[in-house]
Amino acid sequence: MFQRFSFHIRRLQPSAQKAALATATAATCYYSLSRHVEPHHTLFCDSNETTTTTLLNWSGTHAVTTSHYWEPETVEQVEAIVQHCQRHRQTLRPLGSALSPNAIGFASEGMLQMAGLDRIIRVEGQQVTVQAGARVSQVIEALREHQLTLPNLASIAEQQMGGLIQVGAHGTGRTLAPLDAYVTQLKLVTPAHPRAVTITREDPLFHLCTVGLGCLGVVVEITMQCVPAHELVEHTFVVSRKEAIERVQEWLQEHKHMRYMWIPYTDSVVVVTNNPREKWSDGSVPTPTVFSREEQFRPLLDLLHELDPDVDAIGMGFGELRDALLAFDPLNLEHVQRCNRAEAEFWKRSQGYRIRPSDEVLQFDCGGQQWVWEVCFPTGTQEATNGNDMAYMQKLLQGIEETHQIPAHAPIEQRWSASSPSKMSPAHGDANGLHSWVGIIAYLPSEDERQRRQITDMFTGIYCDWMRQVGQPFHATSHWAKLERPASMNRLIDLQLFLQQRFPLHEFNALRAKLDPHNILANPLLNLILGDPRNLD
Incomplete structure (x- = not known):
């Protein structure tokens, strides 16, 4: 009749990430699994025991300690916990994978970790129904045997599905909306209802609930539209800023997915495009990258060994090398410029093609711990950008490099999406609308607390101030998971x-x-x- 389990953090973070988690000795709770027991009898906790749980988000920028931390494993347990907290007016913030840079899921007063509800419930036709705690990577794997995949992906696949849609996460592609647009049904546990409620697209409240920020109810189940599994041909190439500006309209129309990576203090813009393999109908296979891995990494390694001849760089990946370089003096303008030039040279040596399943190429290395802020603004229609996307970038870079001389780490990433029907999405707009997303970044490359504070002050001060000023005439709206x-x-x-x-x-x-x-x-x-x-x- 009763299931016993302890408060602990399970699958909260990808094991490969740096974010540390600490959990104090767990108190034990008992949850009734019987639907015949009245709600106020379904949760029993020993009030004599004190539990503290400390969490750090993936970016390493926010930490929280709470003595009220639940990790249910069934919808019935979620219902019981929500009703218990409703009666006691106890804060219960839904928490996903703690990947949000602003820790939007944190609340010291109380949190509900959804990792235990991670079942793939069913695949019917071209729709998948999953519990909200399932990670994107789990869903993708489950869809493989059905020759299906998700319509688009954000940069990483360790988000829980509930968090992915509730904050309006997005990928890139002028005809592809943020992920919330592909949801067809939600199941919510709300404080006002003792049992979970199902909301479909026909419900007038649906488009408020899809990007609900965890404020309208605890999402426990999601049904999402899928697409046939497919391979993409990814092309990475480097162009000048002039060419990137002049050809953006052409490339947006030509490519299914496209993103720009602007490298401050260089004339290099990295362009990454992805298209279905069928585009090459004649069967020709594009030329892969021509440089060896050693040759690609040589500009970064040469600079690192110049700065520290004794450093052991064996096994370091791109993100680790960039962190190691920046760590020497991450706020020194001349040093950051050298690092950015080395990164630009790395990308020039990494130009070429690769062919992979869509889920493999639409994810990419976001780097280590970092501050990041991303905004979204309208830039015309899917047929034609109105120029806002390039005007914004020119103004932003001018202030970074000339007016303020900000030690801006690379890259400044720019992506595009179609409009979302979700009313609280930053990309909400006309059905044929086009939106641009721009993100700035400041890495936290070491554990030195003084250095981290200085980087934080620079980023949240002059850098974000300038980004905010640039965005005002464009009506730029912050990504909900990155709004500080x-x-x-x-x-x-x-x-x-x-x-x-x-x-x-x-x-x-x-x-x-x-x-x-x-x-x-x-x-x-x-x-x-x-x-x-x-x-x-």
């Missing part, structure tokens, strides 16, 4: 006013108040920028 707490009251007010204009916040908060009357699912960041639904006029 405003540093001043004036910035907070500006952000609140902008969000009220950009999103249907009154409608969203009214639904929050209905589904979560005691506001237990939000955290201080979301209450600050969105408002507390209990205070609606």
